[in-house]
Amino acid sequence: MGVCDLIPDRAQAYGERYGLPWYRDYHELLTREEADVVCLLTPSGMHPRHAVDIIQRYGKHLVIEKxxxxxxxxxxxxxxxxEAAGVKMFPVYQNRYNxxxxxxxxxxxxxxxxxxxxxxxxxxxxRTQRYYDRDPWRGTWSLDGGALTNQGIHYLDLLLYVLGDVEWVAAATATQLVNVEVEDTAVAALRFANGALGVVEVTTxxxxxxxxxxxxxxxxxxxxVLSGIACNELATWTLEPGRLAEYSEEFPNAYGLGHKPLLDDVVADLLDGITHPVSFAEGSRAVRLLNAIYRSAEDGLPVRLSDRPESAQLGRDDPALQALYVRLPRATVPK
Ligand SMILES: NC(=O)c1ccc[n+]([C@@H]2O[C@H](COP(=O)([O-])OP(=O)(O)OC[C@H]3O[C@@H](n4cnc5c(N)ncnc54)[C@H](O)[C@@H]3O)[C@@H](O)[C@H]2O)c1
Structure with a gap:
């Protein structure tokens, strides 16, 4: 086991906090240390590249942040x-455990x-300008996405989890109070396959x-009505109005308490064969909805999910920015 971050101070701080060896280079970590699973929490737009590299070079299972x-x-x-390597990927949507x-x-x-x-x-x-200025990837179309992608995705995922598939969506986005290329505010109207209607309002x-x-x-x-800082409190529940407190949890912060049970489920899947409740396909649904919302906002038109709409901006190529987060293994570093 070990921890890794390109920024040595961060890796060292985590390593010392948890008594683990720390590395700057994940190739070195995965060559030297024994590991069955890698938790991937690099900038969002780098997840595919890092995940595929770790799968193809090292054949590890992955827990991948949203x-x-x-x-x-x-x-x-x-x-x-x-599929080709026979490994599993587990998405992190910890609020499903609330x-x-x-x-x-x-x-x-x-x-x-x-x-x-x-x-x-x-x-x-x-999220003020200071938040976006903290790291080069934040607030970019290439590696982050806006309020919908970074913050809202948890709640889009919960909407899909609770109410099922979305049929169509009509959306608008705007950048109101910060100087970034992505949106800090988004609204969408949608219709679920079961006939229910939906409203999404996400702002940072x-x-x-x-x-x-x-x-x-x-x-x-x-x-x-599920409220609180991260859908952790049941504020209205007309079926059992006397049980609001029992069904509510106190969260220390917006990340909540779901990571621990989620990781327990990963262990149960890999060691005991108990299928994890959130498959990669299940975790992909929110990314599809996200792309549909952006596409609708970009075109100024409603879009149907069955047409597999994709944003023209989200995840766009930016080689110079992406290069900041790539480190090649020593043997393949070009001379
Ligand atoms: N589930 C949640 O509630 C939750 C909360 C926060 C962040 N996240 C997700 O976690 C990811 C990271 O977010 P963050 O806020 O921690 O960002 P961050 O910028 O604070 O941390 C990312 C770290 O990855 C490191 N890194 C990048 N490329 C690397 C590489 N090739 N090798 C080693 N380290 C590398 C960076 O140096 C940085 O320290 C994002 O995808 C974000 O959406 C999820």
Missing amino acids: PLALRLQDLAWMHGAA RAVQVVRLALQDGRLGKPVLGTVRVRWC AARPDDFEASISVLAERGTA
Whole structure:
């Protein structure tokens, strides 16, 4: 086991904190240390390249932070590489483990909520220029994407998890309070395959602080409002109004508490053969929805998910920026 970061201070800090050997170069780490699984938490747009490299050179399973990739073609590339090498990729959507999310999803699945009518997402967080200036990849189309991709994707994923596939979407985006190429504010209207309608509102231009990441589900027999900093509190639950506190959790921060059970499920999958609840295909759905939202905003037209719409900007090539995050193994470094 070991940790790695291109920036030595960061690698050293993590290594010392967890008592692990630390490296600047993942090739060195994976050559010297024994590992079955690699957790990949490099800049979002680098996930495909890093994942495929680690799969093809070292044959490791991967836990990949959201978003798995930015472009649909990269999802296919990663999937093909993993299939060929016989390894697994586990997406990180830790909010699926929130108690409130599980309760509402189950009630929709087993019919207690009746016909779904409307699902809404509201993310009102604060990311100032300082946040975007912290690292070269942030706020770029090539490696990050905007409020929808970096912050909103968790809640798009939850909407898909709870209410199922989306049929079409009509969206608009804007960059309001920061100087970056990507959006800090997005809105979308959508229709689910089950007939429900949806509304998405995601902004990182809330000031002066983070306020909420919430989802509402309105259905024939009741209403749920999941609120808090990351859908961790059940604020309204008309099926069991007396159990709000039991179904709510206190989160220390917006990352929540889901990483630990998610990693336990990875271990259970690999060691005990208990299939992980979130497959790579399942984790790819939010990337598809994301691309559809951007494409609709870019064209100013509604788009159907069945047409596999792709953003013209998200994940676009920027070799100079991408080069900042690549380190070749010594043997193949060009002379
Ligand atoms: N699940 C969540 O709630 C959650 C929260 C935060 C970030 N993330 C995701 O994690 C990823 C990283 O985000 P972050 O905020 O930690 O970014 P960050 O810039 O703080 O960290 C990324 C690190 O990767 C390192 N890196 C890049 N290329 C490398 C390489 N080739 N070898 C070794 N190290 C390399 C960088 O030096 C940097 O320190 C993003 O995809 C983000 O979306 C997920």
